[in-house]
Amino acid sequence: MSNQPRSRLAVAGLSLGTALNPLNSSMIAVALVVLRADFGLDVATVTWVITSFYLSSAAGQPLMGRLADRFGPRRMFTLGMALVAVTCALAPLSPNFALLCVARAVMALGTAAAYPSAVVMVGVMVHQTGGPQQAGQRSSRPLGYIQMANTSAAAVGPVIGGLLVGFVGWEALFLINVPLALAAMLIVRRAAPADAARERGSFAELVRDSDIPGILGFVSSLLLVMMALLDVAPGYRWLLLGAGTVTAALFAWRELRFRPPFLDLRLLGRNRPLMLVYVGFALFNSVYYFAFFGLPQLLQESGGYEPGLVGLLMLPLAAASVVATPWAVRAMGKFGVRRVLISGVVLLAAVAALMWLLTQSLAIPLVLALTALMGVPFGAVSIASNQGMFVSTRPQERGVAAGIFQTCRYLGAITATVLIGVFAADGVDQESWGLMTLTMLIVTAAAFGVTLLWRERRD
Structure with missing residues (x-):
């Protein structure tokens, strides 16, 4: 397969993978009533199936992007899609609603790997087909295709979700992701360029240079602030906001002193x-x-x-x-x-x-x-x-x-x-x-x- 068809196929796989995040964030809305009935929940509790996905996506995007920069975008995209496929295959077996929310959070983390990995891979592909001076202009077309896929997925999510819930049940909202994630993974593995040499070294060295406290500080501060804004714990909004602000300040203080920093x-x-x-x-x-x-x-x-x-x-x-x-x-x-x-x-x-x-x-x-x-x-x-x-x-x-x-x-x-x-x-x-x-x-x-x-x- 020549470079141009391979690039088009790779963009198709990347578009499919990145579309899973907006698709799953929108089509779950039609399943809330059914989930309430199946698990005996009130309105406030059932919204955690949305909130868990939201929080995990927002916090996971920069983290997965950093890992794509360090260890290779194709590798991280593949890992993310595999995580989605396995999680969504097991989620319908959840014995309680709490585990279902955990599954949604893990699935969101897997889908969060797709977009930053796709952006990095687009940069690699446009440099392979043209010089650095043309890279910015040549990248707009594949990024446009990815944008269109994401917009379309968010729009048709409620329609697809309604059909799946109506004819099969809420379990189908998870199971539909299994073939989609596997298809995206296989397409990208076949058509996308192989990862260039990235960071190497012993496991201990990689952990030491990963700035684990910085990552935890970033994720914690973001989660605390978002939980305050969403008022997920009524009566504790200002406490969560204060804790998030303090954690963010500590994160900034560490990142300015650590080499190499997470951010x-x-x-x-x-x-x-x-x-x-x-x-x-x-x-x-x-x-x-x-x-x-x-x-x-x-x-x-x-x-x-x-x-x-x-x-x-x-x-x-x-x-x-x-x-x-x-x-x-x-x-x-x-x-x-x-x-x-x-x-x-x-x-x-x-x-x-x-x-x-x-x-x-x-x-x-x-x-x-x-x-x-x-x-x-x-x-x-x-x-x-x-x-x-x-x-x-x-x-x-x-x-x-x-x-x-x-x-x-x-x-x-x-x-x-x-x-x-x-x-x-x-x-x-x-x-x-x-x-x-x-x-x-x-x-x-x-x-x-x-x-x-x-x-x-x-x-």
Whole structure:
């Protein structure tokens, strides 16, 4: 098989593997009622099947990215997919709900290896097919395919989940991952380039240089802060937030003194373009998830629409984002990453302003138009931010950089969830939607300011 078909096949396998995380984060939503009935749970308890996946994904992305940088992306991708296949084969046998949540967390850790490993492998493939000067431009197309696969998986997740739960049961939500993970693993093993020589040495040396306390500090601080934001332990939110802040400070203190650190904070501090990409992406996702999480609640609670119809009304968002992604890839090749980013954020501001119309009417044609419009900046800004992260990072650091990039997506989503709870504690109605629209515009203005400051890094 020649290099070009092999590269295309490898991107297909990487796209399939990275799609498992958004697929499993969305299709579980339709199984909550069934899980409550099967295990005799209340509403608060059953949400842990979502929260465990969320927390493990957010904390695991940078960790798995660091391991991909150290030991090879193909090796880590294979390990991640194998972990998903084994865990999902055993999960339906769980005798209680607690073990089911553990299985979801382990599965999330396996899927978390896919995206940062894919970004590192894309860098390897584009360097093999062109010189370093073309690497940034040539990477936009495979990263675009991966982005489209992830967006599509998140969109069709509830539909697939509904069919699986309806015809088979909640167990099928795990079992469907087994053939998908094995297929992704075998495709990547066959078509992706072999890992270059990475770190070698005795087991004791590898453990010593792995900065285990730094890794534990990073994961612990992130988990504590996210648990506080999600209010997973009612009454202890501020205690968790304080503990997370202290742990983060200790983590930073250690990383500035340890060599080699798990996360090079000095280098990250000097890499202004990468920091701006992270901040802008987190702000952008806060706005996007306001619409993604808030609009379905508005349509059901204030509009009286059935859940099935609401799902159909949200589909144009995913469809438009899939269409917008290849357009954004072509535009980046012609106009550059920065101009596409700025254009996407400006369009996001316009759509956020139009969302105010929903305070006056929830007519189906208006909802369809607005959800489709929201998908355009989502597709454009997502792939442009992805590309901005890629070109702002040195090849040997792209794994951990991609992991942190994904964590910024989760932080944006969690921020939106918390703010929706603040503005609409008693339910999302048209009055609270007006306040949420104003908040979206304020956050979009901040994202616009960050985007204007960003410049492509040139070493």
